Amino acid sequence: MPLLQAHRLKFCSACGAPCIYQIPPDDNRERATCTACGTIHYENPINVVGTLPVWGDGPDGQVLLCKRAIEPRYGLWTLPAGFLELGETAAEGAKRETDEEAGAQIELLPLYTLLNVVSVGQIHMFYRARLLSPEFNPGPETLEARLFHEHEVPWDEIAFRTVRQTLQNFFEDRRLGRPFALHGGDIVTVG
Amino acid sequence: MPLLQAHRLKFCSACGAPCIYQIPPDDNRERATCTACGTIHYENPINVVGTLPVWGDGPDGQVLLCKRAIEPRYGLWTLPAGFLELGETAAEGAKRETDEEAGAQIELLPLYTLLNVVSVGQIHMFYRARLLSPEFNPGPETLEARLFHEHEVPWDEIAFRTVRQTLQNFFEDRRLGRPFALHGGDIVTVG
Numbered sequence: 330m331p332l333l334q335a336h337r338l339k340f341c342s343a344c345g346a347p348c349i350y351q352i353p354p355d356d357n358r359e360r361a362t363c364t365a366c367g368t369i370h371y372e373n374p375i376n377v378v379g380t381l382p383v384w385g386d387g388p389d390g391q392v393l394l395c396k397r398a399i400e401p402r403y404g405l406w407t408l409p410a411g412f413l414e415l416g417e418t419a420a421e422g423a424k425r426e427t428d429e430e431a432g433a434q435i436e437l438l439p440l441y442t443l444l445n446v447v448s449v450g451q452i453h454m455f456y457r458a459r460l461l462s463p464e465f466n467p468g469p470e471t472l473e474a475r476l477f478h479e480h481e482v483p484w485d486e487i488a489f490r491t492v493r494q495t496l497q498n499f500f501e502d503r504r505l506g507r508p509f510a511l512h513g514g515d516i517v518t519v520g
Numbered sequence: 521m522p523l524l525q526a527h528r529l530k531f532c533s534a535c536g537a538p539c540i541y542q543i544p545p546d547d548n549r550e551r552a553t554c555t556a557c558g559t560i561h562y563e564n565p566i567n568v569v570g571t572l573p574v575w576g577d578g579p580d581g582q583v584l585l586c587k588r589a590i591e592p593r594y595g596l597w598t599l600p601a602g603f604l605e606l607g608e609t610a611a612e613g614a615k616r617e618t619d620e621e622a623g624a625q626i627e628l629l630p631l632y633t634l635l636n637v638v639s640v641g642q643i644h645m646f647y648r649a650r651l652l653s654p655e656f657n658p659g660p661e662t663l664e665a666r667l668f669h670e671h672e673v674p675w676d677e678i679a680f681r682t683v684r685q686t687l688q689n690f691f692e693d694r695r696l697g698r699p700f701a702l703h704g705g706d707i708v709t710v711g
Contacts (some may be wrong), residue, residue: 338533342552342561345531345538355660358605361533370533373566374604376643413565414549418636418706419643440704443631445609452567452610469546511702513631515609 336361343368374450378422379410380458381442381495382435384476388503391476392496393460394483395430398472402488408455408495409433423456431474432466435459438509442498444491445515453491453516457499457509490516527552534559565641569613570601572686573626575651575667579694582667583687584651585674586621589663593679599646599686600624614647622665623657626650629700633689635682636706644682644707648690648700681707 338348338361346365353360353369361370382393394406409430413422420437427433438457445452465474477483479500487493498512527541529552537556544551544560552561573584585597600621604613611628618624629648636643656665668674670691678684689703 340531340533340536342529342531342533342539345536347536348533371603372606374606375564376567412562413643415563415565415641416638418638419634420636420704440634440702443610443634445611447607447609450606452604511631513611 337372338370341366341368342370372450374445374447374452376413376419376422377410377451377453377491378413378419378426378456379408379453380423380427380435380437380456381408381499382427382431382433382458382460383499384460384463389478390503391478392482392499393431393433393465393474394477395467395470395474396472397470397488399470404472405486405488406483406492407488408492410453410455410492419454420456423454423458427458429468430471432468433474434461436461440511441509442491442495442512442514444494444513446491447515448518453489455491455495490518528563529561532557532559533561563641565636565638565643567604567610567613568601568642568644568682569604569610569617569647570599570644571614571618571626571628571647571649572599572632572690573618573622573624573649573651574690575654580669581694582669583673583690584622584624584656584665585668586658586661586665587663588661588679590661595663596677596679597674597683598679599683601644601646601683610645611647614645614649618649620659621662623659624665625652627652631702632700633682633686633703633705635685635704637682638706639709644680646682646686681709 336350341348341363344366348361348363350359351362384391396406409427411426435458441457442455467474502509529539532539532554535557537554539552539554541550542553575582600618602617626649632648633646658665693700
């Protein structure tokens, strides 16, 4: 994916005239600026929200992963997650994605990871969640939803670096008996 | 500000033709869709990042507030904060805004509040920060940057609800001797 999707906006979404990238007065970055109506179009990172759903407590607790039925990363395993939508909170978005992708019933727990993926202009946020049932009903974006013990996790078939990071943080915190506090972090390359 | 800025995109930023709002196949929300090239334009919440800079430890520690020199909320007091930009992490953005708005030298501490402002499609994130100096050099967006003891905070002149919430959380945690863990929350109305 191209770095920062530079010079992505060719035309003005307000009037349809061509945009050029230039630094507006009192600004210090190039912005898509309409050559006709002068509208400045700002582009900002967006948020991906999801959950780390766990069935059972202690070291035998299993995590829910979903096998992707869509590109990118078709056939690889992910935590349920997707783009935060207008009209919802991050927690609501995380619950919605868990329902849409896994059909899983959860109790949402506190935010657990907040990971910057600067190369693609995204922030990924995962909430811990307690599964209320081991029964799932995956949606069309998911080939299969199933539970994994720690030793069963398919580490070579994880779809996204932020998912791997979140799983690693969880298993490490659990092994060490640490409280599940927020982990911040930056994903430096796409993977 | 209109709820969710509905039907905001009139023209396609890829080709300049008119857009209409319709639900794409395999989707469940209306998206701006180009009538010519078919591009679907997604709109998502954006992030505001800032800091809660504190000078000194314990109950006498003072917080840094900035008096706004720009609309909205000209003349009211805020924590240094602004829109997260492409190319930076949330922490980098928070540091940049602190420099731009207050000219303050800080050591960034962990993320402290993450507040959804659904009505305007924003998430506000504030990091705690330790001021390394009580000298400031406010930029053009700030009339004045100064330190406040808790009893001096101008509660009736705070620019944004998320700033008020963040300050309230901080003073309460400090008063009760609680660790400064992440506070999540939702701001239900604009204020």
